[in-house]
Amino acid sequence: MEKIEEYTIKVDDMVVTVTILGGKSIMKTYSIQVPTVAPATRALMNYIKHGLISEVSVSTGEMLDPKAIVQLKEKFSKRAVTLLKDKLPNITGETSTLLINILMQEMLGLGDIEYLLSDEALEEIVINSSNEPVRVFHKKYGWLETNITIESEEKILNYSNIIARRVGRQITTLNPLLDAHLITGDRANAVLFPICTKGHTITIRKFARDPWTLTDFIKNKTVSSKVLALIWLSIQYEMNILISGGTGSGKTSFLNIVMPFMPPNHRIVSIEDTRELQLPKYLYWCPLTIRQPNPEGKGAVEMLDLLINSLRMRPDRIILGEMRKKDQASVLFEAMHTGHSVYATVHADSIAETIDRLINPPIEVPRNLLTGVHLNVVMFRDRRRGIRRVFQVGEFLPTVEEGTASVKPNILYRWKPGTDEIVEHSSSVRIFEELSRHTGLTLPQIEKDMLQKQKILDWMVANNIRHVDAVGELIRNYYIDPEAIISKVGEI
Numbered sequence: 194m195e196k197i198e199e200y201t202i203k204v205d206d207m208v209v210t211v212t213i214l215g216g217k218s219i220m221k222t223y224s225i226q227v228p229t230v231a232p233a234t235r236a237l238m239n240y241i242k243h244g245l246i247s248e249v250s251v252s253t254g255e256m257l258d259p260k261a262i263v264q265l266k267e268k269f270s271k272r273a274v275t276l277l278k279d280k281l282p283n284i285t286g287e288t289s290t291l292l293i294n295i296l297m298q299e300m301l302g303l304g305d306i307e308y309l310l311s312d313e314a315l316e317e318i319v320i321n322s323s324n325e326p327v328r329v330f331h332k333k334y335g336w337l338e339t340n341i342t343i344e345s346e347e348k349i350l351n352y353s354n355i356i357a358r359r360v361g362r363q364i365t366t367l368n369p370l371l372d373a374h375l376i377t378g379d380r381a382n383a384v385l386f387p388i389c390t391k392g393h394t395i396t397i398r399k400f401a402r403d404p405w406t407l408t409d410f411i412k413n414k415t416v417s418s419k420v421l422a423l424i425w426l427s428i429q430y431e432m433n434i435l436i437s438g439g440t441g442s443g444k445t446s447f448l449n450i451v452m453p454f455m456p457p458n459h460r461i462v463s464i465e466d467t468r469e470l471q472l473p474k475y476l477y478w479c480p481l482t483i484r485q486p487n488p489e490g491k492g493a494v495e496m497l498d499l500l501i502n503s504l505r506m507r508p509d510r511i512i513l514g515e516m517r518k519k520d521q522a523s524v525l526f527e528a529m530h531t532g533h534s535v536y537a538t539v540h541a542d543s544i545a546e547t548i549d550r551l552i553n554p555p556i557e558v559p560r561n562l563l564t565g566v567h568l569n570v571v572m573f574r575d576r577r578r579g580i581r582r583v584f585q586v587g588e589f590l591p592t593v594e595e596g597t598a599s600v601k602p603n604i605l606y607r608w609k610p611g612t613d614e615i616v617e618h619s620s621s622v623r624i625f626e627e628l629s630r631h632t633g634l635t636l637p638q639i640e641k642d643m644l645q646k647q648k649i650l651d652w653m654v655a656n657n658i659r660h661v662d663a664v665g666e667l668i669r670n671y672y673i674d675p676e677a678i679i680s681k682v683g684e685i
Contacts, residue, residue: 194222197334204311205294211312213334223329223337225308228291238296241276245269245300269297303352305341306397310377316399320349322392335579346386349393353383356395361487373485374467377402404471407450408659411650415443416583417615418654420606421451422647423586423624426639427568428454430628431510431534437541438572443581444538445469445514447572452476452536453661455510457669462503464496465514473665479506500524504533513537522556529565544569544587544602560599564591567624573608582608583615588623645679652682 194214201208207228214222230238273293277284298307309318309329317330320343327341343349356373357364364371369385378400386392410416427434428451438444453473455461461478463470472478481503486493496513497520503511504524516522516537529535539556541547547569551558566589573584585607589600604618628639649671658664671678 197221200314202308202312204308205297206290207294209308211314213331213337221334221337223331223334223339225312225340227305227308227341228295230292230295234292237277237280238292240280241273242296242300244276245272245296269300273297303355304348305343306352309339309341310375310379310397310399313402318395318397318399320352320393320395322346322389322394323349324392333579335576346392349395350385352395353385353393356381356383360485362485374400378468380467400469401446401471404661405446405450406659406661406664407453407650408654408657408664410447410450411654413580414613415581416447417606418647418650419617420583420586420615421650422643423605424451424568424570425454425646425650426628426643427624428534428536429456430632432567432624432627433529433535433565434568434570435516435547435566436536436538436570436572437544437547438538438584439540439542439574442572442574444572446581447570447583448512448536448538452512453665453668456672458672459509460507461510461512462506462508463512463514464499464503466496469514470512471661473662473669475662475665475669479508497521497524504528508533510534510536515539516556518555519557522551522558526558526562526565530562535565541571542573542584543571544585544604547571548589548600548602560594560597563589563600564598566600567627569602575610580613582613584608586615588621590623649678649682 194216196212197215198213199210201210209228210226212224214224270293273296274289277289277292298304303310306318306320306327309315309327314332315329316332319328321328323343323346325342327339327343329337329339331337343352353364353371356375357371359376360373362371362373364383364385366385369388371381371383373381375381375397380398380400382396384394407421411418411421424434436444436448449470449472452461452470453476455476457475457477459477461472461476463478463480465480465482468480468482470480481499483496483499484492484494497518500513500521501524511525511528511533513521513525513535514537516525516539525535525537539547539550541550548563550556551563552560569585569587569589570583571585572581574581583606585604587602587604587606590603592599592601603622605621606615607618608615625636625639628634629636634642649667653664653667658667667678
């Protein structure tokens with residue numbers, strides 16, 4: 194197979210090489226240079242492993258507390274170095290570090306999977322059984338088959354148990370499904386045999402260590418600066434926005450990149466299954482996440498509990514990771530109509546489908562409440578080309594159907610696959626009108642404001658201002674002193 198690309202990643206104190214290989218087969222190969230250990234050295238490591246277990250006292254709290262894992266690693270590593278030098282007094286520092294890192298990965302982590310977790314180019318890691326190589330979804334190359342195979346079903350089960358214990362859960366033949374998160378924040382799902390008939394399976398969706406920002410999205414042509422300027426305007430003036438799309442289309446990522454548009458003096462409360470949002474430190478933000486029940490089925494904190502509670506926290510803005518159920522939607526739309534600005538994601542492939550999904554089971558929002566939504570952004574993932582795009586941007590226009598208040602879609606922008614461009618489809622009817630009515634701004638003033646915001650966004654791209662806090666700082670400074678930022682960027 195021919196070498197397509199080669200790069201290095203850092204795993205703890207080790208540097209390992211990743212090679213992408215391709216040939217005539219449909220699926221390319223992800224080959225990672227995992228350190229190998231000779232049988233004699235392996236026997237020594239097992240001896241040290243047993244010594245650590247018997248000599249180092251570890252409390253249950255340390256094992257279960259993700260925040261304590263760093264201190265726990267240090268505790269194990271320190272004693273492991275002593276045990277290793279006792280047996281191999283002439284061992285080099287480099288070899289010692291290598292063996293200690295491997296030990297820590299096996300005792301406190303997920304073994305060889307830790308190497309894959311350290312590669313920021315990967316989005317998904319899938320263990321399908323011990324009979325198949327681990328597969329990964331690469332940001333650049335899509336699905337790849339790796340050179341890593343988990344040696345046994347027992348080992349996969351052990352990894353599942355490690356993940357479960359970190360969140361105070363159990364995964365057993367009686368409870369064969371697990372939805373949890375790793376210490377890193379990555380989402381993990383496990384399904385045991387025989388529910389998965391091939392064998393035990395684990396799917397890990399990686400949490401971005403360096404999150405995408407609006408600069409990246411513009412550069413990648415996921416969205417245009419003109420569309421983002423409209424969204425910025427809408428967020429600034431407290432309009433409600435839904436982000437729609439299919440699984441893996443980039444809904445949460447898009448939600449994350451537009452949240453820095455919020456004014457820094459507004460109280461933001463976010464509600465998620467697993468913490469995925471990463472907002473600038475300049476925002477006044479309170480992130481909330483659900484809690485799964487303990488093995489006895491107690492102590493659960495549901496999305497609805499957090500949503501109801503958030504209304505008692507005097508929020509200016511509410512972010513809901515994903516709207517799935519009727520009771521969630523009921524509270525959320527009630528919040529819209531009581532003066533809170535709301536932002537949420539929902540599964541739907543177009544603006545028309547978003548409306549259908551909202552009014553039908555399982556969400557079932559009354560038609561007359563849909564007017565609370567101002568803007569709908571639809572995300573699309575082209576699996577063939579490995580790209581994500583803003584597919585549609587539109588507004589909900591109030592209408593009357595069979596004597597009942599409802600809404601209809603008005604598509605403002607849409608993506609053209611042939612030219613890979615986001616083009617204007619029709620003019621706004623509702624958004625500019627409501628902005629003018631609520632702010633006193635004239636239409637020319639609104640258009641000038643939007644153009645200025647577009648220019649600021651283009652300037653950020655040109656100057657590669659892309660780190661989440663750098664983006665947040667510039668937008669915060671815009672709200673504090675817009676003239677200073679406009680002067681820096683240049684007048685229209």
